[in-house]
Amino acid sequence: METTGTRRSLAGLLVIWSLTRVVLLLFVFKVYIFPGPDVTSDVSVIYQGWYEVLRTGTFPQDDVTWQYPPAAALAILSPALLFYLDYASAFFVLAFTADLAVLALLLCAGLRPGRSPRGTWVWTVGVPLLGPTVYARYDVMVTAVAVAALLAGARHPRVMGALTAFAALLKVWPVLLLVAARKRSAWVSAAVTAGLLAALFAVMMPGAFAFLTFQRDRGTEVESLGALVFHVARHFGWDGQVLLNYGSVEFLGPYVDVVSTGALVLTALAFGWLLLWRFRATRFLPHTLADAALVAVLMFTTSSRVISPQYMVWLVGLAAVCLCFRGSRMGWPVALVLAACLVTVLEFPVWFAHVVSSDTLGIALMFVRNGLLVLATVLAARALWRSTVSAAEPAPVPAQAARSKETSLPS
Known part of the structure; x- marks a missing residue:
């Protein structure tokens, strides 16, 4: 019966994954038009423009929108592998392939003894909640x-280190996966891989x-936590503008630099908390590596000057890995992340015009989405601390032993 139930659940999961991914492909290939601005233009215009520069053997040094570490060139150049398709079509197919690869990894991990298929469900449901933006970045x-x-971390620390270094050279944030790595071999492997690739x-x-200079000069993007200050301030006479700047829609004007500095301070405080946790943690369970990675990325995403919609893909992926482990306490934070994904697709692209104009709907969407992320961050950090730092709860006394103890007591 259990085997039959597992097979049915797996079949249902694969059906839902397939149907939702077909819908995403129909949107990015514009068989159907998704509401709001065209999310695929980044691929057909910006990415393809970078592709033309990168294929000459140099990075787009004069383009301030290029804000990515060097291995990102491989992702931008990858559509050349499907030479029989135009650039945008090839990119969408490769993005779909990456999505399929994550599904396969989570399925293999979730079906092992002592693991759970919950993580695969998180990925299956979470990705389509973000809409076609997922395949257009x-x-x-x-x-x-x-x-x-992350899935290699427990058994193969050297592999984890090498993959983490490669991912970090694709887009920096995966370096946070190492926050709970205990094996020295993982750190050494990451350092050697990063050094060799960077030198190459x-x-x-x-x-x-x-890209380091371009990232330093970014301002406060309209979807970030700090941007809520200016969304509200616009209704009270704040004299500023919303403009396309450094590749994103940002607030420009009085006090923007103060709020941007505040975001950096929050990021520094998050880093300090992670250091404190690392020094205080005494219990490292099989799921701690994934739980700590989710907490770290939540902290740095929520406190960032920029919270682009595609950042939510990172959180969905890490949340899925967490719930592959039965012992993970990240259930509520993961649920909040999925809810934030749903609000994210509403604020971009569906009602992005309302966000840019800071009207009532736009402000409400940003308060809800960012509020969900803040709450998820706090609950995830609390769960991580309690499971690894706080005094362990006393083990329950078996019922038979308890009865024996009671009968031995004097009357």
Whole structure:
């Protein structure tokens, strides 16, 4: 009976995954038009423009929208593998393939003894909640590498280190996967891999690290936590603007630099909390590596000056890995992340015009989405602390032993 139930559940999961992914492909290939601005233009215009530069052997050093570490060039150049398709079509197919790879990784992990298929369900449901943006950004490719790294962590620390380094050179944030790594081999492998790849890019392609300057000069993006200050302030006479700046829609004007600095302070405090947790943690369980990675990425995403919709793909991937482990306490934070995904697709692209204009609907969407992320961060951090730092709860006394003890007591 249990085997039959498992097979039915697996069949249902695969059917839902297949149907939702077909719908996403229909949207990115524009068989059907998704509401709001065209999310695929980043691929057909920006990515393809970078592709034309990168294929000449240099990074787009004069383009301030290029804000990615050097291995990102591989993701941008990858559509060349499908030379029989146009650039955008090839990119969408590869994004779909990365999505499929994550599904396969989670299925293999979730079906092992002592594991759970919940993580696979999180990925299956979470990705389509974000709409076609998932297949129109290369973040799903980065997430696939990050998921592989986390799942390899317990048994193969060197593999985890190498994959983490490669993912971090694709888009920086996966370096946070190492926050709970205890084996020295994972850190050594990550350092060696990162050093070799960085040196290779620096020697072979000029401008490999120009992105560091461009990232430093970014402002406060309209979807970020700090942007709520200006969304509200616009209704009280704040004299500022909303403009496309450094590749994203940002607030420009008085006090923006103060709020941006505040975001950096929050990020520094998050880093401090993670250091404190790392020094205080005494219990490292099989799921701790994944739980800590989710907490770290939640903290740095929520406190960032920019919260682009595709950032939610990272959280869905890490949340899925957490729930592959039966002992993970991240159930509520994961549920909040999924709810935030649903609100995210409403604020971008469906009602992005309302967000940009800071009207009532736009402000409400941003308060709800960012509020869900803040709450998920707090609950996840609390759960991680309690499971690894707080004094262990006393083990329950078996019923038979308790009865024996009672009969031995004097009357």
